[in-house]
Amino acid sequence: MKRKYTFLLIVIVVLAIVITLFFLLKEKKTDMPETPKKEEIIPEKYGIPLEGWTLYTDTVRSGDYLGTILNKYGITSQQIDKIGKMSTDSFNTTLINVGNLYTVFSDTTIDGVPQAKIFVYENSSVRYTKYDFRNQDTILIEKLRKPIDTITHKAAGVIEYSLWQTMIDNGYSWELALALSQTFAWTVDFYSLQPGDWFKVIYNEYYIEDKRIGLGEIEGGVFFHGGKELWAIPFTQDSITCFYDTLGNSMRKTFLLAPLEYTHISSRYTNARMHPIFHKVGPHLAVDFSAPMGTPVYAASDGTIVTRTYQEGAGNYVAIKHNSIYKTVYMHFSSFGTYNVGDRVNQGDIIGYVGSTGWSTGPHLHYEVHENGVKIDPLSFEPPPAEPVDSANMERFDKEKRKWIDDINKIKMPEKKAEKGIK
Ligand SMILES: [Zn+2]
CATH class of the missing domain: 3.10.450.350 (Nuclear Transport Factor 2; Chain: A,)
Structure with a gap:
């Protein structure tokens, strides 16, 4: 008799566990859209x-x-x-x-x-x-x-036509495209994105009373471009947070890839090109970036303005000395920025506006990079990165890096939309 009861008891306990598990799992499933559960709070307004x-x-x-x-x-x-x-x-x-x-x-x-x-x-x-x-x-x-709530979001996408189109197709905001292009400005050439390039990113959005008020900052991410995964891993040292690659090198390069938002490259660095005005073959030791008249041109790196003048061939032009090794030259400006000879400029400061002054056939920027006095190809120039992670902080960086890479890798790519294909 006693054994029978024991058996029954076991059956009841097992059943109870199974039922509990069933409901627990069920609840987890219905919880799918990851809304953080709100704690029981006293309703209030304006505190x-x-x-x-x-x-x-x-x-x-x-x-x-x-x-x-x-x-x-x-x-x-x-x-x-x-x-x-x-x-x-x-x-x-x-x-x-x-x-x-x-x-x-x-x-x-x-x-x-x-x-x-x-x-x-x-x-x-x-x-x-x-x-x-x-x-x-x-x-x-x-x-x-009002208190601002920060909510962390994840985004991922594959480039088919353009970054903007990918953003629209996946329902992300235009601000995210802008933030991405800023975060990866030093490592990804956004003018040469290819179909198949992709990104995964963790970012914040700000909310007030459940209403979105804007994009916060990018926390970290990866951009696949040029056959490489380019990582942006946040790390704080000396109380400054910057993005680093997986080796702890700063994502920020000392020089911008291009000192303006250009539409296309109209002339590359070459030792022999036909000059468009003089129709003579000669070297063009610079890059010509075509851009609409008035497009702002930025200092490619921190430095001091050493030339700001008009010259017959160069038109309105500016030269910046960055250090004992590098100098950059910008020609054909329609007008200058606010900086004069002797002024310090930071990377990204506007030094002039695209024009067609001097020997020029249309609005463009003629851009030269001088290395130890030699004009080098600005497009194949590998600018040195800014300060890397300090060796004393490397252990902490490695630990934090692994967590970021894990979290970012887990972000799922959006499903490809079937209706986009030909029926
Ligand atoms: Zn040129």
């Missing part, structure tokens, strides 16, 4: 717990003043006067704009008129001003910011 309040929300209409609005909710003229007196140039308490939201927190009504105890005016989607009338003697006015 004020909602319990006990009745809220009245409206927008500022034309002709409304802060005073007239507050007056409708039982705030006396004396109190409105006080608010006016609390206003200063840097702390304006009365200025409101048509169309902006306001909310009245009330817990009593007098003759059917809700009495404002707290009044919140939204200066923008991020900032708000809180007027607290709960204390009879003093009005408390605070300018506050």
